[in-house]
Amino acid sequence: MMETKLNNDEYYMKIALSEAKKAFDEGEIPIGAVVVYKDKILARAHNQTELLNDCTAHAEMLCITGAMNEAGTKYLRNCTLYVTLEPCVMCAGALNWAQIGRLVYAASDVKCGYSQTGDLLHKSTIVEHGLMASEAESLLKEFFRKLRAK
């Protein structure tokens, strides 16, 4: 049977998780993201707020800018963004401007997630969540547990 990566959400979420693990190893809050267009990865990134000393350097923001740079367009209408944690208000606002076609996030963020504020995304954006949420949450919990123990 032929294996296909096409529309394989788990495949891409695993890549987002591997980005989150990179962040973990670098002492950054472990969140990772990937932007995919027709089975091609346009950008992958992890949170770099500490390294860059920049509160806007979230995985999603770096991924959106990277994907636009790669695609040569300021819209990501037919793209999917996979991210390990529900985007914040800033990132949701950016995804709205990008008119992202589809957003798939793993864990929900009951404190800072955009959905606490309302539906900030573009009306055409399809949203799915919960895929590999426990893996994403475990990584975050482990990070903050270690941080508190310091």
Next chain:
Amino acid sequence: MMETKLNNDEYYMKIALSEAKKAFDEGEIPIGAVVVYKDKILARAHNQTELLNDCTAHAEMLCITGAMNEAGTKYLRNCTLYVTLEPCVMCAGALNWAQIGRLVYAASDVKCGYSQTGDLLHKSTIVEHGLMASEAESLLKEFFRKLRAK
């Protein structure tokens, strides 16, 4: 009588407007911003979404990143951001993360301004608006009038 720039909002808003004019001349939506800390300009920028092919390259975002880079900190607690148009949801989200001390915007944005969604800013942020709003609005109207005439 000694002139002082200290706390001179009009002085800094004029600089934000001069940034907006640069954007106008470059065919970008004319919005400009400045971040000031203790009478020192940490960053000034104008909208560059077209040039950079990046929907996140708003004047405020470029200014926030620039100011953090200049200040070497990922918070802008004692800074003022001057911007010629009310920030959008994305930029308000970024200003929230930055914990900006004070936000002064000229024109209101009844369509895309963050205040349409709610109070997205940090609880400690002081907000003022309306300063030089007519100049900022005129520039935007002229830009869109020319754009439609093309």
